[in-house]
Amino acid sequence: MKNKNHITISDELIVKYLAGDAGPEEAEALHDWLSIPGNEIYFREFQNTWDTTLPAEKPSMMTTEAAWEIFSRGAVKQNPPSSGFSRTSLFKIAASILIVLTCGIAGYLFFSDQPSDVLVVVTTNEHAKTVHLPDSSVVVLHRRTSISYPENFGKQIREVTFSGEGYFRVQGNPDIPFVIHTSAADVRVVGTVFNVFAGNDRLDVSVEEGKVVLVSKTDSTLLQTGQAGSTRLGDPGIDVSDFIDINNWGYATNKFSFNDAPLTEVIRQFEKAFPYRIEIQNKDIKNCKLTATFDQVSAREILNLIGETLDLTVQENDSTFRIEGKGCPWDQ
Amino acid sequence: MIVRDSERAIMDAIREGNTLAFQQVFNANFQALCQYGFTILRDPDEAQDIVQAMFLKLWEKRNELDIKQSVRSYLFRAVYHQCMNHLEHRSVKEKHKVYHTYEKQTETQQPEIFPLELEDNITAAINGLPEQCRLIFMMSRYDEMRYAEIADKLKISINTVENQISKALKILRLKLKEI
Numbered sequence: 001m002k003n004k005n006h007i008t009i010s011d012e013l014i015v016k017y018l019a020g021d022a023g024p025e026e027a028e029a030l031h032d033w034l035s036i037p038g039n040e041i042y043f044r045e046f047q048n049t050w051d052t053t054l055p056a057e058k059p060s061m062m063t064t065e066a067a068w069e070i071f072s073r074g075a076v077k078q079n080p081p082s083s084g085f086s087r088t089s090l091f092k093i094a095a096s097i098l099i100v101l102t103c104g105i106a107g108y109l110f111f112s113d114q115p116s117d118v119l120v121v122v123t124t125n126e127h128a129k130t131v132h133l134p135d136s137s138v139v140v141l142h143r144r145t146s147i148s149y150p151e152n153f154g155k156q157i158r159e160v161t162f163s164g165e166g167y168f169r170v171q172g173n174p175d176i177p178f179v180i181h182t183s184a185a186d187v188r189v190v191g192t193v194f195n196v197f198a199g200n201d202r203l204d205v206s207v208e209e210g211k212v213v214l215v216s217k218t219d220s221t222l223l224q225t226g227q228a229g230s231t232r233l234g235d236p237g238i239d240v241s242d243f244i245d246i247n248n249w250g251y252a253t254n255k256f257s258f259n260d261a262p263l264t265e266v267i268r269q270f271e272k273a274f275p276y277r278i279e280i281q282n283k284d285i286k287n288c289k290l291t292a293t294f295d296q297v298s299a300r301e302i303l304n305l306i307g308e309t310l311d312l313t314v315q316e317n318d319s320t321f322r323i324e325g326k327g328c329p330w331d332q
Numbered sequence: 333m334i335v336r337d338s339e340r341a342i343m344d345a346i347r348e349g350n351t352l353a354f355q356q357v358f359n360a361n362f363q364a365l366c367q368y369g370f371t372i373l374r375d376p377d378e379a380q381d382i383v384q385a386m387f388l389k390l391w392e393k394r395n396e397l398d399i400k401q402s403v404r405s406y407l408f409r410a411v412y413h414q415c416m417n418h419l420e421h422r423s424v425k426e427k428h429k430v431y432h433t434y435e436k437q438t439e440t441q442q443p444e445i446f447p448l449e450l451e452d453n454i455t456a457a458i459n460g461l462p463e464q465c466r467l468i469f470m471m472s473r474y475d476e477m478r479y480a481e482i483a484d485k486l487k488i489s490i491n492t493v494e495n496q497i498s499k500a501l502k503i504l505r506l507k508l509k510e511i
Contacts, residue, residue: 014498015497015501016494016497016498018501019472020372021479022368025408031368046501046505049505052454052504053504064362067358067362120352132356133359151352
């Protein structure tokens, strides 16, 4: 549970934060940690208890969107329009600039003549990225994934266009449904946690929590917690299964659970979640099976733990891990 | 998990006056900063005002700022310092008030005042904590003392304060779940 500043998120730190004693680095580390979906639930338990001991104090925070409104108004008041931050110039700027954020993530603006048609696009290349939408929903984009949404997202509509794979945590709002458009079909949600894989002609949705409606051109179905739905372009129906594999979105949650899983499957999931390659020196290693749960552990620690469990050695070289050892020959 | 490769690109875009890049930073950090400010100030409105002011400063000074780490780290530090300033102002004001209950209470190390609106089961749960644990928890929660002040007052280490308050909250979490 360490972050870039090597601050461990312990129970003591969580409480220290609630008590208002966390320094800026600690607070930042804690919020980074909180953006991994499962952690928030853990944090909330502490927070609820803390709040219970002084109920009158409960904070009521405004939405980010309302705050932005106030902010942009305030910025106008204190800034003459010529210096750039009025509502009108905001759209002009938006429509005249093409930002390219390099190093694996690109943000573009597309535009037509209507200001509300300004689109924000976030694309990932080789690294996952967390995107915070204006309505406080959060999406973790996996590698080679793209999401776009209108600049005024959240006011009357919540619609995104999406391709690739992403782990969504959608803020509840029954008045404005959240819609994900993909090339194969649409996903409609109210407020929930789920993973979406959107290929060119295929859409897979796994629901970790809450309810999701999958809508293709010819069919639609409700998916509930623990269900997965899948459809292909051109197929008339939608396949529903009662099995979801949380490892599929380990890239977003950093949680993995294996039950007597072949090591090849373990490796496949790790290579999906982490930017590493894993090589196996001996084919008998592939026969090994693993039962384990990992929560917020780094790839290096996980592989070392596996190595210890299965009596294998793990060597690290740049972005490749090499697993060596006797493995699990069939005759044993 | 959070990728920061794009940090410099975002800061460059903000320097050039790109409001959408700025809004991304605003969206990504506003709630977290408000929550953080609230933990220090215990007042949501003051926390929000400070966070808004920090964003305004970031926007206005975008050309002069030399941000070595990420924008996010910069904002967390700015909010922290601003909140601490605010607290100092507050305590200066407090000193001008005629009477402060906590001074009297802590001399005997018995901060026994619960807020009036607290339900009996909660006060009972807190009173059931081990003595040192209860004392430290109440000093933090109800006297709004900082960890360092508590450590100083009780002549114990800050580490002990951290451990005891965390212990108190874990015990309370279990107890209040039963109710």
